[in-house]
Amino acid sequence: MDMGESDSQDIASQDIAQESPAQHVFIAPSLDQEAILAGASYTHHSAIPEIVTENSSTECVLGVDEAGRGPVLGPMVYALLYVPLTQHRSLLAQTHRFDDSKVLTPTFRSSLMKTLCTPGTDLFQHCGWATRVMSARDIGSAMLRPAGTYNLNAQAMDATIDLIKDVFAKGINVREIYIDTIGSPAVYQKKLERIFPTTMITVAKKADSLYPCVSAASVCAKVTRDAALEVCYQTYASVADAQEEPQTAAEGWGSGYPSDARCTTWLKEHVDPLFGWGSECRFSWGTAKDLLEAKGTRVDWPVEDDDEQGMRVTDFFSARPDGETEKETNELTTWFGRPVAEEVF
Template sequence: MASLQAEEDVVALETPASDVFIAPSINHEALLSGASYTHFSAVPPSLLPTPNPESPESSETSIPGPECVLGVDEAGRGPVLGPMVYGLLYLPLPLSDPLLRKTHHFDDSKVLTPAVRSNLMEKLCTPGTDLHAQCGWAVEVMSARDIGANMMKPTGTYNLNAQAMDATIALIEGVYKRGVNVKEIYIDTIGNPATYQKKLERVFPTAKVTVAKKADSLYPCVSAASVCAKVTRDAALEVLYESYVKKPDEDVEMDGTTVKAEVAEEAGWGSGYPSDARCTSWLKRNMDPIFGWGSECRFSWGTAKDMLDAKGAAAKVDWPVEEDDEMMRVTDFFSGEKEADVDELGSWFGRPVGTKVF
């Protein structure tokens, strides 16, 4: 009973707030088309390098901005519905704990209520707030379609850990390219922390890199990054779900009376996690017999595979495998026996035609 209650509590925390903040990181067109994308906030002016007064025309001699700490975390690694989002946040080193932890009480997004994390994200995006003035952030939205396609490649599987590593590196590189003076990097681990850290140290040799389990609880910048990732995913789920909500038909006239068409209410898909009964129920109700679901579903997940493979749940399609010239080796063109009595030079331009054909 206790374990069941704990699971229900987790699902409740993972479910988006009913009025989740729609951050600038929400790209409706990309989400609905199933595309992955990246969003970077503007760098706060106080964190940018400034021209050197002694050599104002030379960008190479500019004065670096204040030393910054940067955190990275993800949201949505396990769900069968919706994207996985990698979030990043950076700010001046001396402000990390007092601003994020003591003033605004950032914590691992999984222990914050949906409403609290939504409010924190809104403050971060609102000009005039201390968070907006001191912090920069970014997200990599990895669509369910791309995650599944990469994991199901027929050759050279691009697994989730490799995809996550590449997303992390791309985000951090994007911050460096924008001129931010990053000196410390903290990341919540995927896999073995030591292996992950050594690889990142080679990629970013000028920064102190720390990769740790539960980093989203230990380091304020990682906590804030987890909120950026989680609220972006929450809002993305809402945008994707809206495309399935049936719109009421236009009012119609019947015997001189205006009548509103009624539409049955959907129960929603909840958090998108397989352990969420609303999610699995939605998948069952909305499964196409041929195509399954749309680009919001991770077809490489066991939940989706099992439903599609269930007896009578989906149409079975056998794709014929035909041998063709593409399967031949280059050496096959040199090792075959020559045809007897063939004019090689003549057949290069076409076989000779006899008079019988006329």
């Protein structure tokens, strides 16, 4: 995926309100403020539910989904949630009404996550979950590699596979896995079936609206991303604002999507001509690239002298300084090993 394709992930204007963080988003244990402010990616796993640890034969269903694939601001978060098969639809869909996080209000998403993280609740007792927070800095740097570009699909797939492997490593008896697709469902499913051959795997479009465990995973991902956006935004809040009611990310840069006018306005008003923005911005996105080209400082790097091009490391050891013996010079020039004649082989 190139810079231009990234911005094709924009959302319709009527969906922006649903994508914006809640006014008082729940701060889940999956929020590592220090890592987020440092622009670092990290993984969080909840405690394994007692109902699963007490009986290792308990068969579980696991769902995976993401939040924040298309925004130019903030991390992309992958999440999974597992629950005993016997509780899958009754607990998640019927009792707590989990659904695709994009059709739930920000406040309701936040309340579901709070219940999931509160000891003593039925969700806490039966569900385990995990998140992989992929920072904007790491996403951008991987996509802008001069060689061997690590595109967004590959990053997302690796995050999914690593999260699932972590759950198996903990001894969870996962019998069924449901995943919202990345690209072609059939191709993605075949790859996962090769990696996890003993598990029934279903990869489908709109899986977050079809399978409750995927819906619950989407809520974990979205609430974690919302809280991360809030942490990132507060670094820009002025001292005067901090003394009053703290301004939320929804009021400042909104959902973080390029199609959100609050986001593009914020980017234009806060661009540094030399450094652009902080680690909350995906510099590989076309939106950020275009703004930097229009408002940034142009830097012309000097061309190296011709006589310095093509030099090898050992060339720096070829001349003997005054007073150095021939033996000492030879030791330096053979530092990396001596050539071996073909006859040896």
